[in-house]
Amino acid sequence: MAPQDLSVESPAGDGAAADGGAPADSAPVVRVRGLVTRFGQQLVHDGLDLDVRRGEVLGVVGGSGTGKSVLMREILGLNRPAAGSIEMLGRDIAAMGEAERVALQARTGVLFQNGALFSSMTVAENVMVPLKEHTGLPRGLIAEIARVKIAMSGLPPFAGAKYPSQLSGGMVKRAGLARALALDPEILFLDEPTAGLDPIGAAAFDQLIRNLQRSLGLTVVMVTHDLDSLTSICDRIAVLVDRKIRVGTLEQHLADPHPWIRDYFHGPRGRAARHAET
Numbered sequence: 001m002a003p004q005d006l007s008v009e010s011p012a013g014d015g016a017a018a019d020g021g022a023p024a025d026s027a028p029v030v031r032v033r034g035l036v037t038r039f040g041q042q043l044v045h046d047g048l049d050l051d052v053r054r055g056e057v058l059g060v061v062g063g064s065g066t067g068k069s070v071l072m073r074e075i076l077g078l079n080r081p082a083a084g085s086i087e088m089l090g091r092d093i094a095a096m097g098e099a100e101r102v103a104l105q106a107r108t109g110v111l112f113q114n115g116a117l118f119s120s121m122t123v124a125e126n127v128m129v130p131l132k133e134h135t136g137l138p139r140g141l142i143a144e145i146a147r148v149k150i151a152m153s154g155l156p157p158f159a160g161a162k163y164p165s166q167l168s169g170g171m172v173k174r175a176g177l178a179r180a181l182a183l184d185p186e187i188l189f190l191d192e193p194t195a196g197l198d199p200i201g202a203a204a205f206d207q208l209i210r211n212l213q214r215s216l217g218l219t220v221v222m223v224t225h226d227l228d229s230l231t232s233i234c235d236r237i238a239v240l241v242d243r244k245i246r247v248g249t250l251e252q253h254l255a256d257p258h259p260w261i262r263d264y265f266h267g268p269r270g271r272a273a274r275h276a277e278t
């Protein structure tokens with residue numbers, strides 16, 4: 001497919017499509033086709049397809065080890081698949097040179113599964129890392145932007161001077177989010193952002209993501225095991241089963257007879273999460 005110029009598109013607003021997501025007709029911000037991932041004898045993905053629509057919050061679920069984190073790393077160009085194509089913002093990531101990869105990196109924000117803040121740096125210094133790497137801004141301005149991102153992520157101002165080991169788990173997640181937001185990304189990738197948080201902390205984090213997505217026009221791809229997050233903030237849900245992805249709304253997955261999907265969404269935890277919504 002030819003590269004597309006996405007600059008004429010406006011971010012999807014609240015005028016969502018009938019199935020709750022962003023309009024289906026706009027060019028996808030991420031387009032994965034025929035993805036095959038192998039580690040030695042282990043086949044992780046086998047002909048996986050996925051479109052991420054501009055402006056949506058897409059939840060990604062699947063059993064542990066089904067390849068959610070690896071898929072995210074492949075989309076970000078950090079792992080190379082055995083076969084298939086991945087386009088991000090209209091560009092084939094395998095065909096990119098280093099300069100273009102770095103430029104694309106600056107348009108995406110990532111919160112990795114393990115947080116991955118530098119433990120030897122304060123929160124503010126962590127948030128400043130991508131700004132120093134990708135912008136030529138003076139230090140004072142970089143520090144000011146870091147302060148804004150820390151506040152946007154719902155952290156108190158004093159958190160900027162703390163080291164990651166001095167923060168609670170929820171605060172570390174927010175600090176990671178502040179760093180992911182540092183460069184005003186168009187797409188935010190979150191790998192289990194609420195894992196390990198108490199239910200109230202997780203719900204607050206979900207709402208923060210939803211508010212940021214709405215106010216900044218972000219596209220969000222969120223790997224999660226948290227059924228509350230899926231039901232409360234995701235427009236569509238991508239389920240990784242049988243080494244492929246089935247994507248749809250919650251209602252569509254509820255009608256899917258696939259045994260894993262049925263057990264996941266109709267099991268006791270799935271029912272409880274849906275009832276909490278109503």
Ligand SMILES: Nc1ncnc2c1ncn2[C@@H]1O[C@H](COP(=O)(O)OP(=O)(O)OP(=O)(O)O)[C@@H](O)[C@H]1O
Nearest residue numbers: 039042044062063064065066067068069070071113
């Ligand atoms: N660099 C690697 N080398 C070898 N195997 C790997 C590598 N990275 C991932 N794998 C394997 O690929 C499979 C998918 O891993 P991945 O981390 O994507 O799972 P996941 O769906 O994110 O699971 P979880 O929900 O537990 O985070 C696993 O079996 C894992 O052991």
Ligand SMILES: [Mg+2]
Nearest residue numbers: 068069070113
């Ligand atoms: Mg994972």
